[in-house]
Amino acid sequence: xxxxxxxxxxxxxxxxxxxxxxxxxxxxxxxxxxxxxxxxxxxxxxxxxxxxxxxxxxxxxxxxxxxxxxxxxxxxxxxxxxxxxxxxxxxxxxxxxxxxxxxxxxxxxxxxxxxxxxxxxxxxxxxxxxxxxxxxxxxxxxxxxxxxxxxxxx
Amino acid sequence: xxxxxxxxxxxxxxxxxxxxxxxxxxxxxxxxxxxxxxxxxxxxxxxxxxxxxxxxxxxxxxxxxxxxxxxxxxxxxxxxxxxxxxxxxxxxx
Numbered sequence: 001x002x003x004x005x006x007x008x009x010x011x012x013x014x015x016x017x018x019x020x021x022x023x024x025x026x027x028x029x030x031x032x033x034x035x036x037x038x039x040x041x042x043x044x045x046x047x048x049x050x051x052x053x054x055x056x057x058x059x060x061x062x063x064x065x066x067x068x069x070x071x072x073x074x075x076x077x078x079x080x081x082x083x084x085x086x087x088x089x090x091x092x093x094x095x096x097x098x099x100x101x102x103x104x105x106x107x108x109x110x111x112x113x114x115x116x117x118x119x120x121x122x123x124x125x126x127x128x129x130x131x132x133x134x135x136x137x138x139x140x141x142x143x144x145x146x147x148x149x150x151x152x153x154x
Numbered sequence: 155x156x157x158x159x160x161x162x163x164x165x166x167x168x169x170x171x172x173x174x175x176x177x178x179x180x181x182x183x184x185x186x187x188x189x190x191x192x193x194x195x196x197x198x199x200x201x202x203x204x205x206x207x208x209x210x211x212x213x214x215x216x217x218x219x220x221x222x223x224x225x226x227x228x229x230x231x232x233x234x235x236x237x238x239x240x241x242x243x244x245x246x247x
């Protein structure tokens with residue numbers, strides 16, 4: 001199973017992605033999807049601007065996805081990450097994992113998101129509701145802690 | 155074989171997010187002085203190149219690096235590198 005990784009400016013459709021992943025595979029018993037959306041932080045933000053390192057963004061997410069595929073018995077794995085200007089309510093990232101049983105799919109999707117946040121070269125910048133350019137979003141230490149869980153839970 | 159002919163003309167550096175803004179460049183090709191063998195040594199040399207670089211690397215422990223699009227540590231050797239990237243901790247997802 002080769003994970004599907006896409007880095008794109010355009011939006012994605014969760015339903016179509018799930019349909020493409022499950023079509024023609026009657027052995028799938030579990031589909032877990034996670035979508036990350038842009039928040040307005042209680043009205044403070046007009047948008048988030050996602051900068052990325054083309055090339056490395058793909059290879060780094062593919063590397064993490066391959067680790068997930070090696071660690072859990074999955075039948076399918078998709079990771080899509082957008083870049084560019086994304087408004088509140090719009091989708092930023094999508095992870096879908098499919099497997100025979102739910103536990104593997106849940107864990108693989110969780111693992112992929114945790115490592116994607118700490119290893120994929122993307123940076124968020126705030127655009128404020130008053131029309132001015134805000135600062136760069138700072139990395140959270142709890143994201144590192146979240147990713148580290150997978151080192152001890154082997 | 156002539157050694158010089160096999161060596162790249164220079165090292166391509168690429169910068170992202172606030173590292174890019176502080177340095178004021180998206181990318182550049184440089185020739186670090188002989189004896190620059192690790193990421194940490196490259197950073198030390200870059201910091202001598204102007205205020206923007208000094209500001210970008212004022213907290214060296216924070217800035218991340220990648221060699222040919224693979225994450226690297228300060229002690230990682232830059233021998234044979236074609237492209238080295240510097241960027242803040244990642245905030246995707």
